Amino acid sequence: MTTAPTEPLRPKDTAELSKLLAGMYASATPVEVRGGNTKAWGHHSAHATALDTTGISGIVEHSAADQTVRVGCGTRFSDLQAQLASAGQRVALDPPDRGGTATVGGVLASGDHGPLRQRYGAGRELVIGATFVLADGTVAKSGGQVIKNVAGLDLAKLLCGSLGTLGILSEVVLRVHPLPQASATLTMKADAELATAAALTAGRSVAEPCAIEWDGEAMLFGFEGAAEGMAMRAEGLKADLQAAGLGAGDLGELSPAAAETAWGRLARSREAPAGGICIRMAALPSRLAELSAAAQKAAEIAGAEVALFSHAGLGLTDVVATANEGGSVEELLSQLRRLCSKVATSVVVRDRGWQGEPEIDLWGPRPDAASVMAAVKRSLDPKGILAPGRFAPWW
Amino acid sequence: MSLKAVRKLAAGLLGPDGVVEDPAGLRSYSCDGLTGWRATPGLVVLPTTTEEVSSIVAACHKHSVPFVARGSGTGLSGGALPATDGVLIVTSRMRRILEIDPDNRIAVVEPGVTNASVSVAAAPFGLYYAPDPSSQIVCSIGGNVAENSGGAHCLKYGFTTNHVLGVEVVLPDGTVTTLGGMTTETPGYDLRAVFVGSEGILGITTKVMLRLLPKAEAVRTFVADFASPEEAGEAVTAIIAAGIVPSAVEMMDHLAIQASEAATSAGYSLEAGAALIVELDGPRGDCEAEFARSVELCKQAKASKIRVAAGEAERQLIWKGRKAAFAAAGRLSPSYYVQDGVIPRTALGRVLRRISELSEAESILVANVFHAGDGNLHPLVLYNPAVSGEGERAERLASQIVAICVEEGGSITGEHGVGVDKACSMPKMFSEHDLATMKKVRDAFDPAGLANPGKLFPTPRLCGETPGPYRPHPTELAGVAERF
Numbered sequence: 116m117t118t119a120p121t122e123p124l125r126p127k128d129t130a131e132l133s134k135l136l137a138g139m140y141a142s143a144t145p146v147e148v149r150g151g152n153t154k155a156w157g158h159h160s161a162h163a164t165a166l167d168t169t170g171i172s173g174i175v176e177h178s179a180a181d182q183t184v185r186v187g188c189g190t191r192f193s194d195l196q197a198q199l200a201s202a203g204q205r206v207a208l209d210p211p212d213r214g215g216t217a218t219v220g221g222v223l224a225s226g227d228h229g230p231l232r233q234r235y236g237a238g239r240e241l242v243i244g245a246t247f248v249l250a251d252g253t254v255a256k257s258g259g260q261v262i263k264n265v266a267g268l269d270l271a272k273l274l275c276g277s278l279g280t281l282g283i284l285s286e287v288v289l290r291v292h293p294l295p296q297a298s299a300t301l302t303m304k305a306d307a308e309l310a311t312a313a314a315l316t317a318g319r320s321v322a323e324p325c326a327i328e329w330d331g332e333a334m335l336f337g338f339e340g341a342a343e344g345m346a347m348r349a350e351g352l353k354a355d356l357q358a359a360g361l362g363a364g365d366l367g368e369l370s371p372a373a374a375e376t377a378w379g380r381l382a383r384s385r386e387a388p389a390g391g392i393c394i395r396m397a398a399l400p401s402r403l404a405e406l407s408a409a410a411q412k413a414a415e416i417a418g419a420e421v422a423l424f425s426h427a428g429l430g431l432t433d434v435v436a437t438a439n440e441g442g443s444v445e446e447l448l449s450q451l452r453r454l455c456s457k458v459a460t461s462v463v464v465r466d467r468g469w470q471g472e473p474e475i476d477l478w479g480p481r482p483d484a485a486s487v488m489a490a491v492k493r494s495l496d497p498k499g500i501l502a503p504g505r506f507a508p509w510w
Numbered sequence: 511m512s513l514k515a516v517r518k519l520a521a522g523l524l525g526p527d528g529v530v531e532d533p534a535g536l537r538s539y540s541c542d543g544l545t546g547w548r549a550t551p552g553l554v555v556l557p558t559t560t561e562e563v564s565s566i567v568a569a570c571h572k573h574s575v576p577f578v579a580r581g582s583g584t585g586l587s588g589g590a591l592p593a594t595d596g597v598l599i600v601t602s603r604m605r606r607i608l609e610i611d612p613d614n615r616i617a618v619v620e621p622g623v624t625n626a627s628v629s630v631a632a633a634p635f636g637l638y639y640a641p642d643p644s645s646q647i648v649c650s651i652g653g654n655v656a657e658n659s660g661g662a663h664c665l666k667y668g669f670t671t672n673h674v675l676g677v678e679v680v681l682p683d684g685t686v687t688t689l690g691g692m693t694t695e696t697p698g699y700d701l702r703a704v705f706v707g708s709e710g711i712l713g714i715t716t717k718v719m720l721r722l723l724p725k726a727e728a729v730r731t732f733v734a735d736f737a738s739p740e741e742a743g744e745a746v747t748a749i750i751a752a753g754i755v756p757s758a759v760e761m762m763d764h765l766a767i768q769a770s771e772a773a774t775s776a777g778y779s780l781e782a783g784a785a786l787i788v789e790l791d792g793p794r795g796d797c798e799a800e801f802a803r804s805v806e807l808c809k810q811a812k813a814s815k816i817r818v819a820a821g822e823a824e825r826q827l828i829w830k831g832r833k834a835a836f837a838a839a840g841r842l843s844p845s846y847y848v849q850d851g852v853i854p855r856t857a858l859g860r861v862l863r864r865i866s867e868l869s870e871a872e873s874i875l876v877a878n879v880f881h882a883g884d885g886n887l888h889p890l891v892l893y894n895p896a897v898s899g900e901g902e903r904a905e906r907l908a909s910q911i912v913a914i915c916v917e918e919g920g921s922i923t924g925e926h927g928v929g930v931d932k933a934c935s936m937p938k939m940f941s942e943h944d945l946a947t948m949k950k951v952r953d954a955f956d957p958a959g960l961a962n963p964g965k966l967f968p969t970p971r972l973c974g975e976t977p978g979p980y981r982p983h984p985t986e987l988a989g990v991a992e993r994f
């Protein structure tokens with residue numbers, strides 16, 4: 116094994132990326148791809164050569180009337196959104212901004228998302244085509260540039276959330292949506308029990324909130340759509356909450372400025388604090404209150420401070436934690452796994468607020484499908500050079 | 511022969527109701543909705559549980575017997591065309607809706623459950639299952655998963671892949687596993703994403719977890735008449751540019767309107783050059799506002815007539831007219847090819863001109879039905895097989911239309927799938943490397959290549975050394991299949 120150079124490699128286009136990878140594959144050199152390096156999730160290898168995608172950048176083609184954009188994966192996600200906005204459009208995905216450096220490829224490969232997932236789905240729902248490079252330098256594509264297309268296996272979606280282990284995204288085609296004409300944010304104080312019931316009611320409401328969030332103290336409901344409809348939708352949600360016996364007495368609308376602050380704070384809050392951790396628990400939305408109780412209990416046992424942030428309509432709850440004097444986030448993690456084994460389908464670590472040691476069990480119990488996943492990995496990257504060990508110990 | 515061993519196991523496992531062996535019975539499974547391709551399966555089994563599917567697939571694996579899954583057999587690309595030396599595994603006895611969880615908006619169903627019955631089961635809770643292929647009364651959820659089926663409303667709501675949370679599958683070696691699950695996220699690779707739309711080549715779905723949506727509060731539908739499809743296409747562009755995402759935008763050209771009216775008398779204007787069906791849904795205030803704006807935009811785009819559905823009955827009638835267009839083409843001509851190409855919507859005018867030039871050159875009529883919102887064309891290429899040479903000319907025309915779609919940056923198929931029908935067209939869209947990469951994923955699931963062989967990927971056996979125009983299928987040459 117060769118030692119890692121200090122300067123990351125920075126190809127400027129797909130052809131150069133392919134050439135670089137082919138060389139590394141020939142010498143079995145491990146590679147870790149990075150975009151903005153804002154979501155270094157999963158395990159990392161100390162010996163891997165860093166490959167920086169930010170050279171493959173820029174919008175290749177924005178076809179506003181066809182609602183598609185083709186973009187280099189090293190493009191900053193925020194730059195893409197700014198350019199689309201000038202044409203009245205956006206990618207309907209709102210991952211935490213993380214300092215504005217996140218790249219399109221990084222957002223997709225990490226599967227990161229924000230509250231809008233409630234309405235539009237995650238990156239996998241919005242990617243309609245991809246050009247990517249396999250470990251051995253093969254340039255391949257899947258999908259295309261039209262929204263509707265069922266020709267062949269949908270590998271673009273497979274690469275979403277694969278954390279740079281199956282292939283390196285170089286260019287993607289995304290579906291874009293019109294910027295909403297109007298938006299509104301409603302909020303109400305809610306403990307875990309109320310939040311659970313309110314999220315379920317909102318998820319079934321014909322008022323169709325595009326975001327259903329709980330920050331541990333209050334619910335935030337987002338609405339987007341026609342200006343003429345906003346007031347009716349707010350009233351509609353209120354009526355639905357009341358009909359469900361949830362009071363909704365203090366359901367109030369935030370001013371645009373206050374709403375922006377609230378959504379911004381919510382996005383930032385999911386980053387792991389220094390020395391701390393962000394743990395993602397996936398469960399049915401109806402189990403939120405149980406998760407919350409388990410998190411409090413785990414925190415007590417482990418000697419940690421925890422805060423909960425839940426995409427409550429989706430059943431995706433993040434526990435952001437730091438250890439108290441003498442406590443441990445590692446212990447918190449294993450307590451959470453123990454207490455939630457029947458409630459959550461997975462408890463995985465996302466952000467860590469430290470580098471290197473201690474190495475902890477990021478992924479938890481091995482899922483059933485891990486053997487097919489490992490087979491897919493072996494088939495696409497037989498020498499295992501792309502981010503080796505990222506999903507360890509599973510493969 | 512090895513098929514014998516599988517037959518013996520199946521007979522013991524499933525009993526007489528679960529196995530079809532007599533020649534007439536076997537022949538009734540010889541094709542799906544693409545009736546031009548036929549092959550009599552070696553054996554047909556009708557399991558009722560995941561365990562039974564698993565045992566049969568494990569036996570196929572052990573004895574190197576190919577197997578093909580079949581739902582309701584409505585597929586339009588020959589995906590469920592049986593293997594003559596293999597087993598056809600039919601899911602029509604796996605029809606239970608296992609769970610409706612209204613709070614979490616999830617339905618768990620067996621693969622043979624029909625698409626429409628999911629929405630029926632969810633209706634008492636104000637919920638429904640969004641993907642709505644025109645065949646929804648009969649087609650199965652397992653088939654929908656395999657084909658990543660769409661429907662008239664996929665412009666706003668997406669395709670099957672956007673509504674499947676998880677699938678329990680029997681892998682090609684007989685192992686049972688779950689890809690995805692009941693929750694929005696599951697850790698590791700999103701294998702559900704490649705499984706949906708994989709046309710039965712990665713294994714057999716035995717249970718599907720579906721996301722349900724609340725039924726929209728309001729729906730408004732109207733039909734706008736235009737002098738030509740090009741003008742109707744411009745109206746669609748104007749609606750989209752105004753930031754409106756209708757739940758459906760469909761179009762029929764003059765000839766398609768004639769056929770549909772003859773069959774349904776749904777009230778479309780016979781003199782219109784094109785009819786645009788626009789549907790908006792959502793919260794009432796939003797829906798009404800966007801409806802009014804869309805009508806106005808159609809008027810500005812020179813619509814000669816606007817017909818607003820006065821109520822649910824008239825709305826249903828409008829849709830009946832649209833959905834009948836396929837079958838009604840039979841009134842114009844004894845036989846026809848249906849294509850399923852996709853173009854970037856903005857290329858519509860140009861593509862239609864090229865299609866009409868080709869249609870003139872070949873003296874073959876083409877009726878056009880489109881999902882106009884997303885550029886998915888369904889040209890119906892009409893011909894009379896009794897007239898010598900017409901079949902060939904129609905086939906040539908149909909394949910030229912597909913080539914045009916690819917040239918315009920589109921796709922060979924928007925919803926019907928590749929199957930055997932378009933396997934030889936895959937190289938038009940994908941390079942050798944692209945296809946080899948897809949094959950690598952397939953190999954990870956099915957190294958022995960026993961699941962639905964000969965589908966999706968071009969094979970020398972099917973397509974010759976180089977991809978090209980139609981050649982007789984090897985089974986046809988062998989006399990075991992005929993193309994009508």
Ligand SMILES: Cc1cc2nc3c(=O)[nH]c(=O)nc-3n(C[C@H](O)[C@H](O)[C@H](O)COP(=O)(O)OP(=O)(O)OC[C@H]3O[C@@H](n4cnc5c(N)ncnc54)[C@H](O)[C@@H]3O)c2cc1C
Nearest residue numbers: 581582583584585589643644650652653654656660710715
């Ligand atoms: C009149 C008509 C209208 C149609 N309209 C539409 C439309 O609007 N939109 C659209 O998308 N399609 C449409 N179709 C096509 C067809 O209905 C869909 O492709 C449907 O999903 C097929 O379902 P099926 O149960 O009939 O599958 P089948 O035809 O039985 O099988 C289709 C494919 O799925 C595989 N398969 C079936 N079950 C399983 C399983 N359990 N596990 C793994 N693989 C399996 C088969 O091997 C085959 O490859 C239409 C067809 C007709 C005849």
